Amino acid sequence: MPQQPTPSTLVSAFAPGGALRASVNLGNPVLAHRDRMSGEPAGVSVDLARAFGQRLGVPVELVAFERAALSVDAVRAGRADIGFFAVDPARSEGLRFTAPYVLIEGGYLVREASPVTENGEVDREGTRISVGAGSAYDLFLTREIRRAEVVRLEGAPRALAALRTGQVDVAAGIRPLLKAEAARAEGVRVLPGRFMVIRQAMGLPAGRGAAALELLASFVEEMKADGFVANALERHGIGGAIVAPAG
Missing domain, CATH: 3.40.190.10 (Periplasmic binding protein-like II)
Known part of the structure; x- marks a missing residue:
């Protein structure tokens, strides 16, 4: 019709x-x-x-x-x-x-040598999590993270770069982008599962x-x-x- x-x-x-x-x-x-x-x-x-x-x-x-x-x-x-x-x-x-x-899954990226193996281990004292400022996962983590520090950077590329240069311990983002970053070069890995679903x-x-x-x-x-x-x-x-x- x-x-x-x-x-x-x-x-x-x-x-x-x-x-x-x-x-x-x-x-x-x-x-x-x-x-x-x-x-x-x-x-x-x-x-x-x-x-x-x-x-x-x-x-x-x-x-x-x-x-x-x-x-x-x-x-x-x-x-x-x-x-x-x-x-x-x-x-x-x-x-x-x-x-x-x-619907898109939000996940975490860590360095290969990180002792963190699952999402539940991220929110700990002394852990620094980079995010793209104002992103959906920034807003979510701002509400939910209790012990770790959320480090807001201008855009996802800077948030990912901060992990590789050692400025942070974890980078948060959409899983497709994190998987692409892990495949681009050795040294980082995506934690299994998701910490949120982005609608x-x-x-x-x-x-x-x-x-x-x-x-x-x-x-x-x-x-x-x-x-x-x-x-x-x-x-x-x-x-x-x-x-x-x-x-």
Whole structure:
């Protein structure tokens, strides 16, 4: 059945300037990356943004950031109309989220010589854990870590580099990125299991209204149900992430 045209009031709610500005986080390779040939943003979140723009009947302008916190701030401040980021209580002010479309595991990376063998051993006195500042795992660990020290650095690459140079004892991040780091060069290993599940959702400024959130939420559910998200993950060669269950 063909899609019904989106009411003009909702189109205006999402794209008051005539184009849908989509905030994209290039710091999470599961969500987005730069295409090697064109240098333009690509990935599952980009595909979703373009599909939603098509649904609204408006052009899409991608606003790319290297860190999740900057991407979130752009939507909260109204410099972007939609965004793609992890659901977290610390991000609730000024934003509204759909149900997640992708689930990603958060894990720990340690040096090969580290005595730490499991996630439960990380939160100990004297242990330093590097994280990308403002990331979903930063927000989670800030609430949950009681004994170890959380060291916030600008972006995941610096957090990983801090482990290799001995500035920290553990690096936290999304498991696909940690596995890639462990495969890149010897000297580090990923702890088994996960310490959290990151729920990646779509979001919009809270002031856009309940009807706008309802439309965005139903779009996400449709994209999960009809295989769009799964196909996008496969097309972009993304491992270590699964399509979230129906919301």
